[in-house]
Amino acid sequence: MDESSNISPRLTKIKRGNPYSVPENYFEELPGRIQEAIHVQKETEPVKPFTFRFIRPQLAVAASIIAFAVIGYFGYKLIHSDNSASELTSGEIAEYVEYYSSEIEEDMFIEMLEENKLPEADYSDLSDEIITYLVDENIDYQSIIEIL
């Protein structure tokens, strides 16, 4: 009688037998069914070729080295890239200015223009040919001249 008998008068009165049963010959057949399941498992297990199993660690090391080399190369290129303005097209510059125009101050622009002063415009030789063109195109050349 175990130590629970004092606290469990009802429990101790119950027959301590196994109330469950199994189908007939269950335990006689079970070892065979288990061996069969193991056999099936072994047959369905994917067998890796010996050479692959042998060289797998070496392949992993080689792949790691290549990955590091590629990352290192592109990292170096990225850090040391000399993307100077001279390589940019005028379209790219215009796009840049348009995009960042709100951040560029007018004074800064004027300063830049002062530094790289363009030759004075000379409109004296505005030929008749040009004026005729502007009249033909219905453009008010007087106002253009005024602006300039």
Added chain:
Amino acid sequence: MAKNNDKELLSLFRDENTRHHAFNIIIRKYQERLYWHVRRIVISHDDADDVIQNTFIRVWNGLEKFHEASKLYTWLYRIATNEALSFLKQYRKKFIIPIVTVENILENSLESDSFFNGDEIQMKLQKAILSLPEKQRLVFNMKYFDEMKYEEMAKILNTSVGALKASYHHAVKKIEKKLGKG
């Protein structure tokens, strides 16, 4: 051959030529004890059959690496326990909203089990056991039905003897209370 000696069985298992024979003896030696242990956890015979087969497949896959740090019997019992509890865990995952609990399902299995031969009071006892928390249920079954020593149980369940004694004590009190009702 002294076929009941686990050490000899293990050395036979390690030999490729006698492996299947040794494993067959191991199954025959332990199948009943492990089956009844699992059956009390999962209740239905069909589920117990699945669990016990998975248990022995795991044993087959892992026995070569078994270094006899514990007794073979203890190791087998631990695998069977883990398999049975994993089985219930999978059941639990199916029911996100606990309208139907695993305990409800187990109770239904018990009521409709054609391989239950107990009388009314034994049915009442089984239902009372099912109402216990999982760990208490496990401890109660191992102590009450398998008559296992606390020291052995501690090795299988990886817990202290004191904790097991407390669990068993609580389990008995709850069952007694349940048996007293109606």
